[in-house]
Amino acid sequence: VVSRSVHGRRVRLGPGGEFDLIRRVLAGAPALSPAVVVGPGDDCAVVDADGPMALTTDLSIEDVHFRRAWLTPEEVGWRAGASALSDLAAVAAEPVVILVSLALAPEDVSSGWGERVMAGIEAAARDVGASLVGGDVSRSPGPAIIDVVAAGRAASPVLRCGARAGDEVWVTGALGGAGAAVELLEAGRPLPDALRRALARPVPRVREALWLAGRADLHALIDLSDGLAGDLGHIAAASNVAVELETARVPVAPATEAARPDPEERLMLALTAGEDYELCIVAAPGALEPLTGPFRERFGIALTRVGGVRGGQGVWMVGQDSPPRRLERGGFSHFAPTAEAPPGPAPHDPERGP
Amino acid sequence: VVSRSVHGRRVRLGPGGEFDLIRRVLAGAPALSPAVVVGPGDDCAVVDADGPMALTTDLSIEDVHFRRAWLTPEEVGWRAGASALSDLAAVAAEPVVILVSLALAPEDVSSGWGERVMAGIEAAARDVGASLVGGDVSRSPGPAIIDVVAAGRAASPVLRCGARAGDEVWVTGALGGAGAAVELLEAGRPLPDALRRALARPVPRVREALWLAGRADLHALIDLSDGLAGDLGHIAAASNVAVELETARVPVAPATEAARPDPEERLMLALTAGEDYELCIVAAPGALEPLTGPFRERFGIALTRVGGVRGGQGVWMVGQDSPPRRLERGGFSHFAPTAEAPPGPAPHDPERGP
Numbered sequence: 001v002v003s004r005s006v007h008g009r010r011v012r013l014g015p016g017g018e019f020d021l022i023r024r025v026l027a028g029a030p031a032l033s034p035a036v037v038v039g040p041g042d043d044c045a046v047v048d049a050d051g052p053m054a055l056t057t058d059l060s061i062e063d064v065h066f067r068r069a070w071l072t073p074e075e076v077g078w079r080a081g082a083s084a085l086s087d088l089a090a091v092a093a094e095p096v097v098i099l100v101s102l103a104l105a106p107e108d109v110s111s112g113w114g115e116r117v118m119a120g121i122e123a124a125a126r127d128v129g130a131s132l133v134g135g136d137v138s139r140s141p142g143p144a145i146i147d148v149v150a151a152g153r154a155a156s157p158v159l160r161c162g163a164r165a166g167d168e169v170w171v172t173g174a175l176g177g178a179g180a181a182v183e184l185l186e187a188g189r190p191l192p193d194a195l196r197r198a199l200a201r202p203v204p205r206v207r208e209a210l211w212l213a214g215r216a217d218l219h220a221l222i223d224l225s226d227g228l229a230g231d232l233g234h235i236a237a238a239s240n241v242a243v244e245l246e247t248a249r250v251p252v253a254p255a256t257e258a259a260r261p262d263p264e265e266r267l268m269l270a271l272t273a274g275e276d277y278e279l280c281i282v283a284a285p286g287a288l289e290p291l292t293g294p295f296r297e298r299f300g301i302a303l304t305r306v307g308g309v310r311g312g313q314g315v316w317m318v319g320q321d322s323p324p325r326r327l328e329r330g331g332f333s334h335f336a337p338t339a340e341a342p343p344g345p346a347p348h349d350p351e352r353g354p
Numbered sequence: 355v356v357s358r359s360v361h362g363r364r365v366r367l368g369p370g371g372e373f374d375l376i377r378r379v380l381a382g383a384p385a386l387s388p389a390v391v392v393g394p395g396d397d398c399a400v401v402d403a404d405g406p407m408a409l410t411t412d413l414s415i416e417d418v419h420f421r422r423a424w425l426t427p428e429e430v431g432w433r434a435g436a437s438a439l440s441d442l443a444a445v446a447a448e449p450v451v452i453l454v455s456l457a458l459a460p461e462d463v464s465s466g467w468g469e470r471v472m473a474g475i476e477a478a479a480r481d482v483g484a485s486l487v488g489g490d491v492s493r494s495p496g497p498a499i500i501d502v503v504a505a506g507r508a509a510s511p512v513l514r515c516g517a518r519a520g521d522e523v524w525v526t527g528a529l530g531g532a533g534a535a536v537e538l539l540e541a542g543r544p545l546p547d548a549l550r551r552a553l554a555r556p557v558p559r560v561r562e563a564l565w566l567a568g569r570a571d572l573h574a575l576i577d578l579s580d581g582l583a584g585d586l587g588h589i590a591a592a593s594n595v596a597v598e599l600e601t602a603r604v605p606v607a608p609a610t611e612a613a614r615p616d617p618e619e620r621l622m623l624a625l626t627a628g629e630d631y632e633l634c635i636v637a638a639p640g641a642l643e644p645l646t647g648p649f650r651e652r653f654g655i656a657l658t659r660v661g662g663v664r665g666g667q668g669v670w671m672v673g674q675d676s677p678p679r680r681l682e683r684g685g686f687s688h689f690a691p692t693a694e695a696p697p698g699p700a701p702h703d704p705e706r707g708p
Contacts, residue, residue, distance in 0.1 A: 037406050038511055041592065043444035043576060044408035046508045052391050053407060054398035057453045057503050059492045064457075090397035099411045101501045138413045142496020147455045149411050149503050154400045157392055222397060238395065
């Protein structure tokens, strides 16, 4: 395959090893979305989303965001793609295209590792209806580097800044699985299937976000990439409100027990481990409760109320037996001094892996 | 500045060192383009380009695309931004927004190097009317990595595939300056101002492309990022034609004489050195000739016919005194065997610098 028909135009890719890699991946890709006016092979892709378009870009760096020894190349690619696509879910946008920048050592090209990574990214995009339409391939003198750009239709984007006092806070799925998987891998211990899936094949909650946004007035939305504590902090800051987290209600992934037998520690893992890629949703009281049954039926995962919004600042843990405790600095900062790092695994930390 | 007003919404950035870096750069940025529906600080930016949008992403990697010792951080950023914006020029798209993924060593954050790089990227975007609306910042365990995503309005994109037998081939500006600058820097020799500017502050020919596309029917368009020989190869392959290059007409940058006194060698430099970021334009005979005067008057650079298109394949050098010679493999491939590398500087080669 040296060319693809794009709206009646044949766009041929020129010569060169980097084009060969792209060409081989495109050979296995399905037909381009009708929104794609110009597909791969020119200086730009051109997309007509027929309205506002959400744009995001998301880095995955070897030994920072992933370890090669822990994942197949397809899984490395899937995670990188899912992470960018999850950002589209986080504003309730419908994925249309992705572009991929890939920097690889020459041996990663000759061994086929890079091509398998690209195939994993493409599979994640295809799974939510997005077409791979371009990117850049370069040599890396250091770690393998993946940057996935995702673009989607966002006629009514749901932002972080719409939470109001009195609202409810909800999450999809169960939390802590990816974090627990990393802990077990670091300890050289066996990985239950559920944890391996959480780490290797996270599902960007694109369909879930669109389904919910079509059925309820969502006030705020974010995907859990930094950990629930940190991401609630983003909502609280953007909306200028306080978020109260009812810790007893947090849906901790059962399989995390393999990594953290103590329930309190398991909860902290679920609050602070990143890259679960579930959604956190803020909506008016009663708005989501009627949807929990249909949601579980359709998507096979839970929709759980975990807290509420009040006037004030910051994120607070509330329980039956103890006074509210403020989560001073949840989530993970790439450049924060160690003293400020949150407890639990830090998913972007090169010392800890993904 | 901890928040920006975005269409009446205040989007606040959460805590964290990476947000601090972005926050400081945004503090100096001008108002967002009216096309920006959601600016920096949420999971995605949202842009309404009111029609088809061109998308491109472009990697700049330390010791592959740039050397830190040769350029100020602002220049590193400008080049990275200009390179992505040049891809928009290459389809005659009007820049609207950029997103930047930046992977840095912690000391590059604490020293301010990363912030200055980001400021350089933002300056290049601002210069052509684009707003910085998002990105990703991560720690790098290896080289500094910059990936610039550029998006622009492309109601009538000009692609590589429209060249037809009988057309003329034109280029803007003068070629070889960036390549000559790299050669002199590698040799530890002094750099004339004109060569330093060519390397450090290339101008993405956005205005030039839009001006030309508004005044003539352009059949094909590409920016000179791989070198004229290689980029003509892309046009020839995409259009399924042969391109004849009249080597005597190629506008070699005069200052390249400092690096290559021999005129023949200077020509080869101009043909094979990449990252001049000038444009190569294919149009019907006589279509561009009347525009050369007004073009030079408006933009201060030349518009020069360098060859023509005929039936066939490949890129051919034609001169008065010698038979046509085929340029077997022009431009630079990141992963091609050394034996296939073109003569002259290879701009993406880690052994040679930018």
